[in-house]
Amino acid sequence: MLKVENLTMKFGGVTACNNFSAEIKKDQIVGLIGPNGAGKTTIFNVITGVYKPVEGQIIFTPEDSKQHLLLGLRPDEIAKLGVCRTFQNIRLFKDLSVLENVFIGNHLRLGSNVFSTVLRLPNYGYEEKRMYEKSLYLLEKVGLRDVKDEKATSLPYGMQRRLEIARALATDPKLLLLDEPAAGMNPQETGELTRFIREIKEEFDLTIFLIEHHMDVIMEISEKIYVLDHGILIAQGNPGEIQKNERVIEAYLGVE
């Protein structure tokens, strides 16, 4: 599904990510962990086209045959190919309603041109109806249907996170990047989130790459984990291997 090869990203003199390689197979849930400032979000930003890396290659293969090189594409082109993300520091469209936020996620799949939207031609009317139905369905899924007309920022934190996921799902992604979906949640909420991520993965046939600090979430949910420290990949493997890995323990806890 996604192959990252020898990715290096520098900000001036700071190397945020050095020679990072990873592979995510279809239908996997893959975790990316590491202490604060390890460069996890930077990798997400490079994959989604926000930053241009110094070196490396990113190959996205939505189906078995067709390969896309993501480097050099704009974020919106990458989203159209089927890679969508959520943000660590929630980035909703603040002044818009919950429903509108999700509705906008549909826009990239719109076939009608702007004139048929203004003239409200039947083809657009039909599309718009489908987009609203889909948005409402997604809101139902994430449990936000009752608050659909509220302003996005009026929601409590946990709901805003779920709204971000619903908005990302509206773009019909094949690969979903979740940047700390459990941040700021209590143990009960993280338990629900784990179930929820599994559920949407099955229903929408997703491959998921997630960054997370809650170890219980990441160990329970991921099939494979990459560990990053100071921009360098220090370990990879399944949750059991990672928990025993000495370099990981060293990076997280420090060693005498």
Next chain:
Amino acid sequence: MKSKGKPSVILVVLLILTIVGLFLASKFLDSYKIRIITLSGIYVTLGLSMNLINGFTGMFSLGHAGFMAIGAYTVGILTMPISMKEMNFFMQPIVPCLANVEWGFLPALLAAGIVAGLAGFLIGAPVLRLTDDYLAIATLGFAEIIRVVFTNTQSLTNGALGLKGIPNYTNIWWSWGVAFVTIWFMAFLIRGSYGKAFLAIKEDEVAARSMGINLFKHKVMSFSFGSFFAGVAGGLLAALLGTIDPNMFRITLTFNILLIVVLGGLGNIGGTVVSAVVVTVMMEALRFLDESINLGFIQLKGIPGMRMVVFSMILILVVLIKREGLPGKTKRV
């Protein structure tokens, strides 16, 4: 959103009320008042076109006077009778291909919109990479460039002499007809998917492009539509006044429209319509401030432009106290 037909019902009711109102006005009011009402219609179109760019898409553009100039000159040149052109262009004859052109008003207005929209597209393509105040400076510069170019292209625009004797096609029906087309266009644009994408760009560009919205395409689109309507309104203005010259289209004109947009609320269609009418009427009603005022014990000398101070003060107060505009946060349509 939940009640789908509602905005159109309100629009139809307002449309009928306005038509009746305009009909009564054109029957019973004197020509001075009718002229103010006509001008209000033009300012409604201008306010909305600027609100599309600045209010809905969140681009800070100050190029409106330039697009109006393009529209005004397009209408002026295309509709002016051939004999009138010969009288106007006595310094240098007009370029041959335009010398024998005399179009009707509707095609000329459309041409004005299209030429201005095209200019918006061409300017937008390089300039819309800029954001915030940089964009404001670039578009402001564009408007000034247009003015200076029009002052110097003697054989096309008659330079600083301006155009005189443009047929007075604009009446209350033309100006409010165009205003209603603009209101309708804006209302449906913002309700639809593209309008929502514009709003998303205004709210958060990073999130918008990560959701697959092509920032550049949508910004240029919004900018071109805005300049289209600014061009049409410029054309209406030219045909209302009958005389235009490059110095009409200074930055102050843009600021008058900006005043309407800010008072009416950024991103508020109804508010813009109301504030356009109110501001246009106040511009006339406050004329007594420009003249000398006798307070009984003291005689104040008249200062031309005094009424603008009132508007400036209102603008400052609104920005300080009620940034979302006088109507406050309301539904967008």
